[in-house]
Amino acid sequence: MLVFVVFQVFLLLIVVLPPHTTLSHLVTTTSAGHAIPFPPFEQLNIKKSIAATKLRPRPRPSPTGDFNSVEDTDHGSAQEAISRNSSVKLNLVHRDKISFSWHKDHRRRFASRMKRDATRVASLIHRLSSDAAAAEYEVAGFGSEVVSGMKEGSGEYFVRIGVGSPARSQYMVIDTGSDIVWVQCQPCRQCYHQSDPVFDPAYSASFSGVSCSSTVCDRVENSGCHSGWCKYEVSYGDGSYTKGNLALETLTIGHTMVQNVAIGCGHMNRGMFVGASGLLGLGGGSMSIVDQLGGQTGGAFSYCLVSRGTESSGSLEFGRSVLPVGAAWVPLLRNPRAPSFYYIGLLGLGVGGERVPLPDNTFQITEFGDGGVVMDTGTAVTRLPTAAYVAFRDTFIAETGNLPRARGVSIFDTCYDLGGFITVRVPTVSFFLSGGPILTLPARNFLVPVDESGTFCFAFAPSSSRLSIIGNIQQEGIQISFDGANGFVGFGPNVC
Incomplete structure (x- = not known):
């Protein structure tokens, strides 16, 4: 029988082994098939969740940047800037927050998001297929506010950074599954609509083209020469x-200038990036912003994706000093066939305090590079192999x-009428x-409203392959x- 209670704040619950270690009132067990002695139920606030689906339009930020200021006052080297700033933080926001003219109807926003999501998942699976293993995508302490790209018509989460000298503020999609950093550039022979003026390298004192003989050019697998x-x-x-010239340019992230970042200056661009100026690749490949800052930040970064319908902003930070004390740490796995992806070990799933019976190898990466579990900011809904789902x-x-x-x-087959x-x-x-931690999701991260009348759906879906993807709905907060x-x-241990 359903129990009605007053609203309570949902906590992110992370339980970490060794056995019998407790966090609050929660305890883990050592045996894989045993019951988990934490509360099997929690409360989902229906009215608050529905209210969060209703947009409160805000004026679009000015080109100078309302979500984080970009200042061109520090002309020191990147290393000097980093030494003065052990970490830099950017605001990160969901696309629903910054759109002024996008659909106010939640069902239409939801349908558009699911359409993008299906395309995104198909793209990731295709990149790991045997006939695409060697081609297509491989060509592919700072911080910033992260903005969701949903209302911009592209991506899911946005940050605002400065490009060039003087810095020109640009919205950039963040993507943990992509490497190269690129922006649309003048002259634009084929460009989609973006919110900010298209970057013109002719007005940047720090823009420098990359020669064909440069080692930087060699790092781009599908590079050419003209x-x-x-x-x-x-x-x-x-x-x-995206197609264009490879260049070295200064990026201003928060208040920190980073010089000689290899970026793509795209003169021909097409696709699901409408509204954003380009893409900030956070993947594991050599062209990503993470790898390019590796010597200065230790390959460390942290993000917190803001929950849907809130007025707060998430964050994106770079640098070893941003790594939190008290987090539940699990091994980062690598797949040679997909060096851009961040894989984690997933041993199993739990519902209501019980482990779901699944074969031990359900979420393992095979010797052929198939399967595994990828953390991806660009996918909304978590995908699981069909039998596991x-x-x-x-x-x-x-x-x-x-x-x-x-x-x-849409892609959800398990929905409830909770109006x-x-x-x-x-x-x-x-x-x-893997390693012992148990991540228990807040209710809003697995039962999501799909309209304004009280229809909530179980926010998981089957995958057409052995690949599992932990999407941004499950990562929120x-x-x-x-x-x-x-x-x-x-x-963890923090929430946003």
Whole structure:
């Protein structure tokens, strides 16, 4: 029977082994098949979740940047700037927050988001397929406010950084599954609409083309040469692409200037980037901003994706000093076939305090590079191999008791009609991570509203391959940190 209670704040619960270690009132066990002695249910506030779907339009930020200021006052070297600033923090926001004219109807926003999501997942799976293993995508202490790209028509989360000298503020999609950093550039022979003026390298004192003989050019797998200058071309699995010249340029991240960053200056661009000026690749490859800052930041960065419908901003930070004390750390796994991706070890799934029975190898990377579990900011909904998803979903349905069901919506086949409720009791959902930590999600990270009338859906979907993807809905509100130098991924302890 459903229990009605007043709203309570949902806590991110991370339980870390060794056995019998406690966090608050939670305790883990050592045996994989045993019951987990933490509360099997928690409360989901229906009215607050529905209210969060209603947009409160805000004026679009000015080109000088309302979400984080970009100042061209420090002309020291990147190393000098880093030594003075052990870390730099940028605001990170969901695309719904910055759009002024995008759809106010939640169902239309949701449908558009799911369409983008399906394309994104197909792209990731294609990049790991046997016939695309060697081509297509591989060509591919600072911080900033992160803004979701949803309302901009592209990407999911945005940051605002400065490009060039003097710095020109630009919205950039952040992507943990991409490497190269690029912006649309004048002269634009084929460009999509973006919110900010298109970057013109002719007005930047720090812009420098990369010659074909440069080692930087060699790092771009699909590079070319024209009149002695390095050309790049990056194609994405969804048909999007960017083509242009490779250059070295100064980026201003927060208040920190970083010189000689290799970026793509795109003169021909097409795809799902509408609204953004380009892309800030956070992947594990050599062209990503993380790798280019590696010697100065130790390959360390941290982000917190702001929860949907809130007025707060998330964050993106670079530098070893931003790695939190008290996080639950798990090994960072690498797949030679997909060096851009950040893999983690997932041992199993939990529902309502019970481990879902699944084969031990369900989430392992095979010797052929298939399977595994990828953390991805560009995917919204977590995907699981079909057999694992079905077992997970069926266990959740069995534990929800008498909650009234609703028709499936888009990629979601498990939905509930909760419009008549104030709060409902729902079973907890957990990820069993390698090394011992158990990540228990807040209810809003696995039951999400898909309209304004109270339809909520179980925010997971089956994958058409063995690849699993932890999407940004499940990551929202959780501080996630990457320690590339030592090979770990951290969860918590902070929330946003």
